[in-house]
Amino acid sequence: MTHVKPQVKNLVQTRIPTAHGEFILHYYSNNIDDKEHIALVKGDVANKQSVLVRIHSECFTGDVLGSRRCDCGEQLDMALQLINEAGSGVLLYLRQEGRGIGLLKKLQAYNLQDKGLDTVDANIHLGHLADEREYDLAALMLKDLKISSVSLLTNNPDKIDGLVSLGIKVDRRIPVETHIHDENQHYLKTKVKKMSHLLSFPDGEKNRSES
Numbered sequence: 001m002t003h004v005k006p007q008v009k010n011l012v013q014t015r016i017p018t019a020h021g022e023f024i025l026h027y028y029s030n031n032i033d034d035k036e037h038i039a040l041v042k043g044d045v046a047n048k049q050s051v052l053v054r055i056h057s058e059c060f061t062g063d064v065l066g067s068r069r070c071d072c073g074e075q076l077d078m079a080l081q082l083i084n085e086a087g088s089g090v091l092l093y094l095r096q097e098g099r100g101i102g103l104l105k106k107l108q109a110y111n112l113q114d115k116g117l118d119t120v121d122a123n124i125h126l127g128h129l130a131d132e133r134e135y136d137l138a139a140l141m142l143k144d145l146k147i148s149s150v151s152l153l154t155n156n157p158d159k160i161d162g163l164v165s166l167g168i169k170v171d172r173r174i175p176v177e178t179h180i181h182d183e184n185q186h187y188l189k190t191k192v193k194k195m196s197h198l199l200s201f202p203d204g205e206k207n208r209s210e211s
Contacts, residue, residue, distance in 0.1 A: 007031045008140045016040065020077070021084035023091075026145070030137055035095035039141055040080070043088025046146040050171045052089030054079035054153040055138050055163075057096040060103055069110065074178035079153050082174075090145060092138050099123070100132030135159065139166035155197045 012027040026039040045051045056079065062072030076091075083089030098106030101123060109122035120130040142150065142163075149169035152160060153176045160170050177200065 004031060006136045006140060008037075008137055008144060010144055018080065020080035023080075026141075028137070028141055028144075030140075032137065033095075037095055037137055037141065038093045039145060040083075040091040040093065041145065042083050042086075042090070045088055045090055047148055048088070049149045050151045051147045051149070052083050052086050052153065052174070053142070053147070053150040054083070054089075054091045054176070055094065055135065055159060056091060057094050057099065057133055060097060061106075068181065068183040069113075071178040075176045078176055078178060082153065090142070090147065092141055094133075094138060096133045099130070100134070101126070101128045131158070135162040135166060139163060139168050142168055157197075 008028045008030045010026050011029055012025075014025050014027075016023050016025045021042065023040040023042050026041060028037045028039065030037065054075075056072075056076055059067075059070060059072035059076075061067035062070045062074075063076050064073075066073055079091055083091060097103045098109070101109070105123075105126050105128065108126060109117075109119065112122035112125055113119060117125060123130050147168075149171050150163070151172050151174055152163070152170050153174045154160065155176055157173075160173060164170055
């Protein structure tokens, strides 16, 4: 990320009533980028074990516009619903659009996908890695919230490894599998085959690590 030691500051906390219940939004500043990373917190999570946590990277097209090219918006809704039903938990919303390449490059990658490249090859064609996300700030936000360990809502084993390497104890993984349809099927199968995501499909196809 940088040679500067990452730091975060919890500047504002405010009540946010949502379709999935009421949360407290924590606004974080940091010394690494000029983006606003936030935590949506439900209930009392300080010094608790196995707190239900979703680390969600920004996806304007999926989260805001409801794009069916990916599963991001559905994962966001599902995570908030599960946290609300559990009565406590945290959703971190990280400003890492397009797996870290930004909105412009992501839209350019969409055009390449429409010409036949998959989501990984499109990123690489544009001069990027398949996934450029980092979780330093997420780990600091969880530590600021005094969370002892997490139950992580994810299909991505690299996210678990990243958090563990940053000192976050992950007690278990909870899948966040959403609807598979014609528009996102190839995208999801690419994440399984090339990025080792843990997903199952109606035809029985699963990630190789689960077979």
